[in-house]
Amino acid sequence: MKDFLSLARSEARACLGSPAFLVLLLAVPVALNVLFGAIFLPARTARALPFAVWDQDGSRDSRQLVRFIRSNPAFDLRYVLADQEEGRKLLSQRKIRGFMIIPAGFSRKIARRETADVVVFEDFTFLLPGRTLMKNLYKVESWYQKDRLEDSFKDRGLMASAGEFLANPATLNFRPLYNPSLEYTSFMLPGVLLAVLFQMMTLLGATSCFMNAAAYRGRSRASFLAVKTAVLFGLFLIPFALTYGAFFPLFGLPQGSAPAMILAFSVFSLASIGMGLAVAALAGDRALGTSLILIVGAVGFTFSGYTWPMFLFPAAWKTIAYVSPLTPFLEETVKIIYGTGFPVQVWKMAAQALAYLGLALAAVNIKRLAGGRT
């Protein structure tokens, strides 16, 4: 035990004495939290998307429609077009995210109670702006429908109660669970911030494999691994506390049950440390080890199924995705932080932690690491 503690002290000193280690442990997570906060916080849902209109009708009704569009926070009506070509040009240059053509005869159709068509070009090369515009145009459509129906029922002398039923005989009421205001920030930011922690932990796990190795000469591989894992585990609680404990509430992100999150993070942290150590031990070379971690870290987020659902992955990728500890961790995290009450399963991460630490145990060659082969 004494030996373990003295080794742990020496390991902690080596880690904290390395400026590069400290930068990666503290400065990088803090800087990236601030950066991602500045990206996703000014607007939590897509809004004020630049929009243009070509009003060929120039009537009172068409101007009313333009006013409707202008009053919707999703649109920022920036340009009045003179032709379609100009709209396509502005859209290609990303100066606008969509434009609308109100055809001549629009007001005539409205007056005659006919269906008035309005053509809308939306930028669907980037999906989010296109989707946001389309969703908000539906709202304008339904307002017109309600207005038209009210007039029609009044003309037919229908009672108010009957009109109410006729206007909305069947309503589709969407109840988005766990993220009721459909905030993009609440969806994306937690995943991104936790992915940064994953990158940092695997990278430092791999780096630490080559640090202070001389201190372990004559010691067993098990003690090498146990000390490094314990020290790193303790140190990684600091960036986790900063991210989850400070930045999550600061950014207004859901946190859920803190004990459950700490438990999940602890197992995830062990799995990430194990992965870093195992990769470095297998590579036996700092640059190669870091290169491999670089790839795992870069693809980990996309392959975690956080954005694209896992059930749509080809069968082989579903298995491969679980090589990364980030995959089960994000799966469980979204159960915890949104307070779903769904059962949290940490066994996948625990199995990963055991597998990676076992692999590292088998692959570590203290003599070679202490030899400082770089």
Added chain:
Amino acid sequence: MSGARSFLKLEIGRVIRDKVALIYLVIFPALGLLAYGTLFMNRVGRDYPVALVDRDADYGSRLVGHYLESCPELEVVSIVRTEEEARGEMARGRIMAAIVLPASLESDLKSRRPVRVDVLVDARNLVNANFIMTAMQKSLGFGQAGIKFLIYKKLAPAAEARKMVQPLRFRSRALGNPTVDYSFFILTGVLIMILQQCLLVGSAVGVAGEAERGALAGTVAEAGGALRYLLRRQLVYTACQGPVLLVILGGYCWILRMPSANLLPLILFLVLFLEAVIAFSQAFGALFRSRQALLQSALFFSMPAFFLGGYTWPIEDMSPALRPLAAVLPTTPILNAWTTLTAIPDSFRWLGGAYLHQALLAVLYFGLSWMVLRTVIRRGAGKKASA
């Protein structure tokens, strides 16, 4: 001239012999294309599992089930009796949404009482939630309009009833991506980031590796100064990476079957992008004295660059202070231009500003790399002299 040629030969040989550089410049881009290509091969979200909470079990509820089944994005995997059962299915991860039909759906409609159909959507993942809600709106919204039409037909002639239901119709033209293909959108962005990251690391490790060996000053002097050294390296990496980019582009267009409008203008853009990233990587590489430190830093570059480029989240919704930072990233112009160039025919005519932006970044980073390299060498020489 022969000196330059021998330098080029030497450098190309060095790139080929350097395992890390080779892995980054050739193997990872190709693997990335295949891996991500297969990952997103379904292209759009399909068969999202949903449950039907059928408390009515009558003609109307079966019709709703039929409407849902007819929508390719949705798959009714279970029919349950209560909302609690549906929530239980959601907790087990078996469904992503549930449609709760009221107990007296048909009788309410017949007796002219408004009915409300609740749709519970697991909105933790907005990509899924958006696919599901759009599909529900399409399938059930169609039925909703049908109910209205049936009722109004009793009040007015059919043609007039249709106009009552739809006074205003937005005819949507999804410009550039008419099928709202998720894989086109995400794969393009991911591919650009892979190319950037691989090129950045593959090229920068060479400079950092020379600094690590203490050979940088010698190599620069051998090349005839910092400017010549950088120009030659720029040429070497363009020669090595140009064909790789063309193969990747070919794979993107023909194997992954992505749109390929404006192919030649896109190749020109790719060349400018290549030059900007090589120049950036030379400046980046010259900042490090070890390959290890460079690789560690590179890990934290791609994700912020991707989000800052405004690809997934509109740039106009970010903090205005970030816009200058986004503008100087070598990936921002291409992230914003690629999908337009490949998907909108003749759009290259309007993208002069984007070409200029990418070219200016190449020049800016080349100048920066020259300054950084000269400073690094001067400092190294100063240290040597003082030692």
